[in-house]
Structure formats: structure tokens, C-alpha cells
Amino acid sequence: MAESRDERAREAWDAAASVVDPEIPCVTVVDLGILRDVRVENSTAVASLTPTYSGCPAQFAIEHAVKEALQKKGFHAKIRRVLDPPWTTDWITREGREKLRLEGIAPPGHVSENSRELFQNRRVACPRCGSEKSERLSEFGSTACKAQYRCLACTEPFEYFKCI
Numbered sequence: 001m002a003e004s005r006d007e008r009a010r011e012a013w014d015a016a017a018s019v020v021d022p023e024i025p026c027v028t029v030v031d032l033g034i035l036r037d038v039r040v041e042n043s044t045a046v047a048s049l050t051p052t053y054s055g056c057p058a059q060f061a062i063e064h065a066v067k068e069a070l071q072k073k074g075f076h077a078k079i080r081r082v083l084d085p086p087w088t089t090d091w092i093t094r095e096g097r098e099k100l101r102l103e104g105i106a107p108p109g110h111v112s113e114n115s116r117e118l119f120q121n122r123r124v125a126c127p128r129c130g131s132e133k134s135e136r137l138s139e140f141g142s143t144a145c146k147a148q149y150r151c152l153a154c155t156e157p158f159e160y161f162k163c164i
Contacts, residue, residue: 005040012045013038015069022061023143024161026103029062033091036082038070045075050087052145053164089163101127105146106160124160126151136160 016038017030029035029049036048047066051059063079070077089108092100097107106127123132131153138148141159150157 015073016047019065031096045070046078048080050082108161108163129154
């Protein structure tokens with residue numbers, strides 16, 4: 001019986017973990033570090049998700065997609081929104097960072113405790129050629145969580161996933 005419960009728990013985790021970010025579909029909710037836990041209680045799967053930041057338009061779409069993925073596997077599904085501790089870009093996995101880079105999006109650096117750094121231009125390596133000679137073109141890219149940069153070495157534009 002315990003093995004059956006473990007199998008169902010793994011099935012629920014795998015279903016939730018397969019959900020991609022609708023704004024950045026190269027990464028999953030696991031890659032982003034926002035899927036915190038999935039517990040199965042009887043026939044209900046409860047997925048715990050931490051939003052990337054308040055006001056993210058993808059938050060509700062992600063919650064809906066996780067719920068739908070669980071329901072497709074035969075679970076009653078509930079979403080538990082976890083706000084503490086708040087999400088940080090440091091939670092993006094190594095695999096997630098590499099997926100971003102391969103998609104042409106510079107992954108975020110690590111979050112600093114130094115509040116002065118929040119307002120400085122950050123050195124951002126080009127995801128295509130690796131050069132740190134880049135310039136910010138716009139504080140916002142295709143989504144609010146990304147900024148638009150241009151590499152001064154290879155001249156290619158690229159987006160940078162901002163640190164939070």
C-alpha cells in the first residue's frame with residue numbers, strides 16, 4: 001500500500017513539474033524553483049507554488065496549468081500559494097539557467113544583500129558569445145522580469161532575466 005501511495009505522489013509531482021512558464025516556455029516550474037511541494041492526500045493533490053513576484057501576469061496561468069496537469073492524471077487538485085519565504089532568482093536551478101542561456105536569455109546573477117547594487121548597471125554576459133561587454137537598451141524586455149541588452153562584441157540583442 002505504501003508503494004502505491006509513493007507512486008501516486010511521484011505521479012503527481014511529475015505532472016506538476018512538467019508545466020512550463022507561459023512567458024518563458026523553455027523553463028519549467030521546477031527550473032524556476034516555484035514548485036515547492038506536491039502532496040497527495042487521498043485522491044487530492046495539493047501543489048505548493050511560490051509566485052515569482054507580485055503582479056506577475058503568468059502567476060494565475062501557471063497555477064491553472066498545474067491544476068489542469070494534476071486533474072489529467074486523475075487527481076482532485078488544489079493549489080497552495082506560498083509567499084514566505086518570497087521567491088528569489090537564486091532559486092532558479094542550474095539546469096534552468098542553462099535552458100535560459102540556450103534560449104538566448106542571459107540568466108540572472110545572484111541576488112546581493114547590498115541595496116546599492118539594485119540601482120547600478122549590472123555587467124551581463126551575452127548568452128551567445130559570452131562577452132561581458134554589453135549595454136542595457138531598456139529596463140524592460142518582452143516581459144517585466146527581463147531587460148533588453150545588446151552585446152558590444154557580437155552586436156546581437158538579447159534579454160536578461162533580472163535579479164529579484
